[in-house]
Amino acid sequence: MEQAALFTIFGGTGDLAKRKLYPSLFRLYKKGNLKDHFAVIGTARRPWSDEHYREVVKETLQELNPTTEEAEEFSSHFYYLSHNVNDTKHYDELRVLTEKLDEQYDLSSNRIYYLAMAPQFFGTIVQHLQSQRIVTKDGFNRLVIEKPFGFDYESANELNQQIRAVFPEKDIFRIDHYLGKEMIQNIAVVRFANNIFESMWNNRYIDNIQITFSESLGVEDRGGYYENSGALKDMVQNHILQVVSLLAMEVPVSFSDESLRLEKVKALEAIRRYTPEEVEENFVRGQYDAGELDNTKFVSYRKEPNVAEDSSTETFVAGKFLIDNFRWSGVPFYIRTGKRMTEKGTRINVIFKQVPVNVFHFDNEDKQELAQNVLTIYIQPTEGFSLTLNGKQIGQGFNPEPVKMDFRQSAEVTENSPEAYEKLLLDALRGDGTNFSHWDEVANSWEIVDRIRQTWDQSTPEFPNYAAGTMGPKAAFELLEKNGHEWNWHPDNWYRERGKLN
Structure with missing residues (x-):
């Protein structure tokens, strides 16, 4: 059954995204869990274009042996935004692109934010997602975060409080790939x-x-x-x-x-x-x-x-x-x-x-x-x-x-x-x-x-x-x-x- 959602991947040019996330999304696409009503925004500091980003995504799929048509169709759902996580103006640009893609792909305001970055940026990102009105009141908003979640109990608790100020526990998905x-x-x-x-x-x-x-x-x-x-x-x-x-x-x-x-x-x-x-x-x-x-x-x-x-x-x-x-x-x-x-x-x-x-x-x-x-x-x-x-x-x-x-x-x-x-x-x-x-x-x-x-x-x-x-x-x-x-x-x-x- 198809799931409609917009994925925003912070750290979209990183090793994790290329080795794990893009191939996994493609497998879901081939199985029909993702089809027409999905889009992916990759963000990072690098000044890439949508075209270059899509070529990178297609390269990550080679071991899965997609047909040319499959790779082209899948990658056409990917968009890139050069982004500084500390710059408020960049979140305004992200909101504009998010709203455009939500309408273009009929995503019903369903959004997944994947933080494939160092944990010291987690608090800054979620605060901006709220302050710049990227998190919606309609649809679902889910946050996926990678380890390490803090470096001891005190730092983890502080990080958790920052995230919980924006996302309820039921919408926080802390990945442990094991x-x-x-x-x-x-x-x-x-x-x-x-x-x-x-x-x-x-x-x-x-x-x-x-x-x-x-x-x-x-x-x-x-x-x-x-x-x-x-x-x-x-x-x-x-x-x-x-x-x-x-x-x-x-x-x-x-x-x-x-x-x-x-x-x-x-x-x-x-x-x-x-x-x-x-x-x-x-x-x-x-x-x-x-x-x-x-x-x-x-x-x-x-x-x-x-x-x-x-x-x-x-x-x-x-x-x-x-x-x-x-x-x-x-x-x-x-x-x-x-x-x-x-x-x-x-x-x-x-x-x-x-x-x-x-x-x-x-x-x-x-x-x-x-x-x-x-x-x-x-x-x-x-x-x-x-x-x-x-x-x-x-x-x-x-x-x-x-x-x-x-x-x-x-x-x-x-x-x-x-x-x-x-x-x-x-x-x-x-x-x-x-x-x-x-x-x-x-x-x-x-x-x-x-x-x-x-x-x-x-x-x-x-x-x-x-x-x-x-x-x-x-x-x-x-x-x-x-x-x-x-x-x-x-x-x-x-x-x-x-x-x-x-």
Whole structure:
């Protein structure tokens, strides 16, 4: 069904717009969600013409193999306005163009403002949208904003107040692109559509939960940004805590954005707020050194472009969250994320408790440990599930051995499934906030992360402390060992066994 709307993209010449937004809008166009009644205004400082802007848009579509007619027709809906976000006069020009396109394409005053810019401009932009009467009283006005949403709780709260002065919470769509990923959305289905799991989704049956966001790349050309962020703010505050809330929340009364948000916020509120001593006990940070993996050499983080020679910015975080409620008391949620690790991969491992008594060991035999049952949710690059069970070894006797029930989406299905930004843009068009972050979620995440950051800022770490190509510093493994656990996923072992990693 076609959705009528005008998209105004602040930062329309940027990398995000070209890599994600324009291809995603084109996919929606091909599927009929956008057709005749839509238009896009791109704004930025560059003095482009409409014609040049449309050529840029068409270039971003090449991997999607559009026909010449499709590319021409789609790009004809795009208009460009050279714009200084601090110049009030430019907003008057934007209002004139907005009103013209609204009439030309019969858009019913439906407007989506996408802020693909640095967050320090968010407040200025929304204030001008109101003062220059660009926000309408008819139709809908929705604001889509990218992370980072502030750099701590105080700045995020100030930013939120500026935005909420113009847009109500229901019209603010804070993008976390991981919430648009197929397997992240599958977490709720796995839990709530399968009694075999939901009935056991508690501290009676689950030993620990492990969440890994591993990146094989270094910081590449993002050194300047990363120096002011680090892995804690870049990954833990948003993506990882969102996943924790989905895993830990109670069953919602209905599958609506309001019910889901309510339960996610309750889960985040139940995460223990650590004292400085508890932070030191339960969280580890790291920074990658030079390394070599499979005959490929990597430089250290401090040698990357736009990174200080004595940088103390962390490129790796591992930690243990505890959730103080009836369902999860005593179950550690282990998390880790880092740059320049062994493999790119995002996965969740739910480790179930052992049976109370192992009947499969006999007095005349050595005790044979049973493998733990593990549910693995693969998020990227592969998508699917696996469940590790104990079965009988073939042959004489009743010796158990682990067997894996495995399902992975085919390459064809994965390639043709909607991209995260495509799904999130369509949700914004429909006014569905289910897969976006509510302010209460953001606020709780910053409260948790600020305590870790403030503790770490009181001391200088001994960096670098892990070699590029490995799965993080030694302390990240000791973190689990002292609790009698170990990381379930260790791809570095495969390379070490073959002499490809020291």
